[in-house]
Structure formats: structure tokens, C-alpha cells
Amino acid sequence: MFYSAEENITPGELKKLQSERLIKTVKRVYENVPFYRKKFAEANIEPADIKSVDDLHRLPFTTKQDLRDNYPYGLFAAPMGDIVRIHASSGTTGKMTVVSYTKNDIEMWAGLIARCLSMAGATKNDIIHNCYGYGLFTGGLGIHFGAEKLGATVIPVSGGNSQRQIKIMQDFGSTVLTCTPSYALNLAETMKEMGVKISDLKLKAGLFGAEPWSESMRRDIEKLWGIDALDIYGLSEIMGPGVANECLEKNGLHVFEDHFIPEIIDSATGKAAAPGSRGELVFTTITKEGIPLIRYRTKDITRMMPEKCKCGRTFNRIERLSGRTDDMLIIRGVNVFPSEIETVIMSVKGVEPHYQIIVDRAEHGLDTLEVQVEVNESIFSDEIKGLESIENKIKKEINSVLGIGVQVKLVEPRSIPRSEGKAKRIIDKRKI
Amino acid sequence: MKIVQLSVFLENKEGRLADIIGTLSAAGINIRALSLADTQNFGVLRMIVDTPEKAIEALKKSGTIVKTTDIIAVEVEDSPGGLHKVLKVFKDSAVNIEYMYAFVEKNNNNAVMVFRVDNPDEALKKLKGVKILKADDVYKI
Numbered sequence: 419m420f421y422s423a424e425e426n427i428t429p430g431e432l433k434k435l436q437s438e439r440l441i442k443t444v445k446r447v448y449e450n451v452p453f454y455r456k457k458f459a460e461a462n463i464e465p466a467d468i469k470s471v472d473d474l475h476r477l478p479f480t481t482k483q484d485l486r487d488n489y490p491y492g493l494f495a496a497p498m499g500d501i502v503r504i505h506a507s508s509g510t511t512g513k514m515t516v517v518s519y520t521k522n523d524i525e526m527w528a529g530l531i532a533r534c535l536s537m538a539g540a541t542k543n544d545i546i547h548n549c550y551g552y553g554l555f556t557g558g559l560g561i562h563f564g565a566e567k568l569g570a571t572v573i574p575v576s577g578g579n580s581q582r583q584i585k586i587m588q589d590f591g592s593t594v595l596t597c598t599p600s601y602a603l604n605l606a607e608t609m610k611e612m613g614v615k616i617s618d619l620k621l622k623a624g625l626f627g628a629e630p631w632s633e634s635m636r637r638d639i640e641k642l643w644g645i646d647a648l649d650i651y652g653l654s655e656i657m658g659p660g661v662a663n664e665c666l667e668k669n670g671l672h673v674f675e676d677h678f679i680p681e682i683i684d685s686a687t688g689k690a691a692a693p694g695s696r697g698e699l700v701f702t703t704i705t706k707e708g709i710p711l712i713r714y715r716t717k718d719i720t721r722m723m724p725e726k727c728k729c730g731r732t733f734n735r736i737e738r739l740s741g742r743t744d745d746m747l748i749i750r751g752v753n754v755f756p757s758e759i760e761t762v763i764m765s766v767k768g769v770e771p772h773y774q775i776i777v778d779r780a781e782h783g784l785d786t787l788e789v790q791v792e793v794n795e796s797i798f799s800d801e802i803k804g805l806e807s808i809e810n811k812i813k814k815e816i817n818s819v820l821g822i823g824v825q826v827k828l829v830e831p832r833s834i835p836r837s838e839g840k841a842k843r844i845i846d847k848r849k850i
Numbered sequence: 851m852k853i854v855q856l857s858v859f860l861e862n863k864e865g866r867l868a869d870i871i872g873t874l875s876a877a878g879i880n881i882r883a884l885s886l887a888d889t890q891n892f893g894v895l896r897m898i899v900d901t902p903e904k905a906i907e908a909l910k911k912s913g914t915i916v917k918t919t920d921i922i923a924v925e926v927e928d929s930p931g932g933l934h935k936v937l938k939v940f941k942d943s944a945v946n947i948e949y950m951y952a953f954v955e956k957n958n959n960n961a962v963m964v965f966r967v968d969n970p971d972e973a974l975k976k977l978k979g980v981k982i983l984k985a986d987d988v989y990k991i
Binding site for chain 1: 859860892894917949966
């Protein structure tokens with residue numbers, strides 16, 4: 419009935435399983451990661467103090483900064499000989515978030531993606547059309563291995579070239595689509611332009627993630643494609659996509675609690691949030707070997723939904739993600755920190771820190787990022803080519819560092835509003 | 851003789867050109883010649899004015915970025931082949947023209963062309979048999 423037996427585990431069994439796995443993980447990081455040994459010492463904790471999941475709150479948090487401070491391999495808990503794959507998030511050189519996987523980790527991850535696909539109704543007889551990017555980003559390869567694990571046929575088409583995507587869907591008979599929700603809407607426009615109808619396709623479901631989306635986007639996607647559109651959640655630090663996933667009830671994402679223990683905390687105090695209230699989502703991985711993380715602060719905001727789900731799965735659900743505790747932007751599925759854009763802009767000679775970032779999305783379009791930079795005496799040139807070369811330089815640098823295309827617009831001096839205190843650098847016009 | 855040209859950065863936004871010209875008008879500055887180069891996002895306004903220093907002061911006061919560039923102004927016979935005669939001198943002396951534009955008014959019944967070249971000194975040396983205008987002449991056309 420379910421892809422894996424754990425999906426309707428009883429609360430008692432789950433607690434026992436989580437406790438055993440947590441104890442093992444705590445021991446593993448204590449013995450293999452100097453960073454954690456030091457953190458535990460500071461918190462006056464020894465592995466023996468952690469006897470069950472009830473002791474989880476005694477453990478220290480881990481943050482993205484900890485990963486950066488220990489760049490690249492400092493938090494790995496397995497010898498490099500056992501690491502079979504590396505993934506990394508985009509970011510300024512030296513500030514990437516690097517994660518690793520052992521053979522067991524890859525196998526576990528594939529199993530969880532297979533679980534997600536089967537939650538969308540997919541079986542070995544399906545053809546998975548995977549347009550997540552292949553590369554350092556976890557989306558492409560994550561879905562790929564999971565689709566193979568399920569025994570389905572995977573088309574590793576990756577992103578871009580929308581017309582070819584539609585042709586492949588039509589000719590190869592794709593039945594399940596995996597991509598970002600905004601790309602799903604964008605592809606639907608291309609399909610319309612090409613005169614292809616949903617009756618020409620065999621698509622029946624899609625797993626969409628890597629960026630926040632809404633119920634109204636779900637309605638659009640389901641209508642335009644004639645499919646069930648489900649939300650898949652994950653982050654590379656914890657594993658990649660497949661940390662939590664919606665079932666066909668489409669009411670909250672089941673967290674795969676046999677591998678990840680979720681907590682909701684008040685991000686200001688670090689204490690547990692009141693049951694059912696919104697707060698920062700925190701995960702502890704309890705089966706990972708390559709880079710297990712203890713109480714990792716995701717900075718994503720959500721709440722737990724303790725009611726029983728009609729689908730019969732007993733894993734707790736989290737509500738659709740409703741925001742961030744920091745200023746991280748998700749642009750076409752890529753995590754972008756404004757500070758990284760600033761670093762790039764400031765590295766161009768003569769440019770002053772008067773800039774503004776405008777994020778927008780046309781209806782059913784992809785995210786656009788426009789960086790407006792004020793012209794000053796030192797970069798103004800009488801010659802057009804001089805100015806254009808500044809524009810191109812900023813554009814190229816941002817593209818190479820962040821891996822996303824941007825528009826750069828030079829604007830007149832003092833045309834960007836000066837604010838008192840913290841400057842308002844980001845204008846996010848997207849209606850999600 | 852090199853002549854001072856003012857260049858101003860213009861964002862591609864309605865009303866910006868009017869604002870700049872308004873600033874000059876308020877300062878009592880007369881524009882002798884101008885050209886507007888544009889791209890998708892911005893433009894560069896190039897001007898020869900009667901009193902460059904006064905114009906720069908007024909523009910800077912209004913927060914506009916203004917740069918000066920040395921250009922050459924040349925009298926060109928207002929008859930077929932007039933412009934070619936001048937361009938051929940540039941070609942033969944391997945002087946590259948970055949851009950050029952024309953005065954609206956004539957001088958002694960001849961057209962006046964403005965040239966921005968990569969090597970103004972070389973160009974001035976080689977331009978023989980062509981009337982090169984002095985700054986004062988140009989500002990008063």
C-alpha cells in the first residue's frame with residue numbers, strides 16, 4: 419500500500435526508532451567531527467547524556483554559518499574514502515555550503531525520493547520528466563536516483579530549452595513532471611504557444627519544489643497541465659529534495675521522520691514554539707553518514723499540523739512554507755543572499771554602494787532579477803561602449819558567482835532612495 | 851584646436867532630457883550643438899554650449915553627472931564631396947572616429963561638423979586645407 423513500511427509507523431515505534439538513530443548520530447558526530455565535540459563540550463553534554471528524542475532539546479544548534487566556517491569538508495563525519503558524492507549550494511567563492519554523501523546516504527536519499535514519487539501515484543511504469551538542474555544543485559541528481567530506485571524511467575532532461583521539453587514530453591510520453599513550480603507555469607505557456615494540448619500528453623502528476631509557491635499557483639498548474647501538483651520540500655544541508663512531501667490530500671507535507679526529526683522553534687529565543695504555532699523549522703538528521711547535522715536551523719518558517727492525515731500516513735505534516743527568518747531570496751530555484759550580490763557589485767572598480775535589486779515575475783513567467791546601479795563620476799564615460807562594458811561586467815560577475823542571469827541597469831545618481839538606517843536594497847514584486 | 855564638449859548621463863525615463871535642458875535654460879546657457887546617443891537602458895547627451903564652465907557648474911549643482919571631452923570642430927563645404935574630403939584625411943592618417951554630429955547653424959555658409967577621434971592631436975596636425983574652428987568661434991555660432 420505505501421512505498422515503505424515506515425510510512426504508517428505508530429507513534430511509539432517511531433519514537434523508539436528515532437531515539438536509537440539519534441543516539442547513534444550523536445555518537446557519530448562526537449567521534450568524527452571536532453566542531454561538534456567542541457560544541458558539545460561548551461554545552462556540557464556528552465553522547466551518553468542523550469538517551470532518547472526527549473533529550474534532543476539539550477543539544478546545540480547548527481547554522482549555515484557553521485557550514486561556511488568549516489568550509490569545505492570540516493563537518494564531514496565520514497572519511498573521504500567513504501564519500502561518494504559532493505553537492506554544494508551557490509554562493510561567493512569560499513562561502514558555498516558543501517555537503518557530502520556516502521553510498522548509504524545516496525541509497526537512503528533515493529529511497530526517500532522514490533517514496534515522494536509514489537506519494538504522487540508514480541510506479542515503475544511511469545516516465546519521470548526531470549527538469550531540475552543537474553550539477554552541484556541537489557535537485558537534478560536527487561530526483562534522478564530516486565526515480566531509478568522506484569524502477570521508473572527517468573528522462574534527465576534538466577532545465578532550459580522549453581520547446582524541446584514539450585516535444586520530449588509529447589514524443590517520449592512523460593507521465594510525471596519534476597521542476598520548480600514557476601518553471602511548470604512557464605512550460606505551460608510554451609505548450610500553449612506551440613499549439614500542444616494536454617490531451618496530446620500523458621502527464622498525470624508533478625512534484626514541484628525548490629522555491630516557495632501558493633495554493634493559487636497549484637490551481638493554475640493543475641488546470642493548465644491537467645495533473646495533480648504536489649509540493650516537495652528539502653534543502654541540501656539536510657539532504658536535498660525529499661525531506662518532506664505532500665500526499666494526494668494536498669494538505670501539508672509529511673516529514674520523513676524516520677530520517678529527520680523536525681522541531682519548530684521561536685527563532686528569537688531558540689525555545690520550542692507553542693504547539694501548532696508558526697516558527698523556525700529545525701532538523702536533526704538521524705541516518706546520514708556523510709554530513710549528519712544536529713538541530714540545523716533552516717530559517718524557513720512553518721508550523722506542525724498534528725491532526726491525522728486522511729491518507730493514512732502517520733508522519734507529522736508541516737504546513738506549506740510561509741517565509742524566511744532571513745533575507746534569502748529564491749530566484750528560479752536558486753538560493754540568493756543579497757549580501758552576495760553586494761559583494762559582486764562592490765568588486766567592480768568605481769562602483770559605489772548605491773544599488774537596488776528588483777525581483778519580479780510576469781504572470782506564468784520566470785523570476786527576473788534586475789540590479790540597478792547608480793552611475794557616478796568615476797564610471798561615467800562619454801562613450802557608450804564604456805558604460806555598456808560596466809553593465810556587462812556586473813552581469814557576468816553575478817552570473818558566474820550566483821549562477822543566475824540578471825539584468826543590469828545603470829541609473830542616474832541619487833535616483834535610488836536613500837533610507838535612514840538599513841537601506842532597502844531588495845524590492846520583491848513577485849506575487850506568489 | 852580642441853573644443854570642450856559636455857556629456858551627461860541620462861536614464862531612459864520620461865522627462866529626464868527636459869530636466870537637463872531646463873537646468874541649462876535656467877542658468878542662461880545657450881546650446882550650440884547637441885547629439886543624443888541611446889541604448890535600451892540609458893542615453894548619453896553630448897553638447898557644445900556657449901559657456902561650458904557655467905554649464906558644468908549648473909549641472910553639477912543639480913546633481914547631474916557631467917564629463918568633458920575634447921572634440922574637434924571642422925568647417926565642411928556645403929556641397930557634394932565636402933564631408934568626404936575631411937573623412938579622407940582621417941582615413942589616410944589612420945585616425946579613428948568615435949562619433950560625429952553636425953551643427954544646425956552654418957558658419958560662413960559652410961556646415962560645421964563635430965568629431966570625437968581617438969587621437970585628436972594627430973588629427974589636428976593632418977587636417978590641412980580644412981578650416982578647424984577655434985573654441986571662441988564655435989561657442990558663438
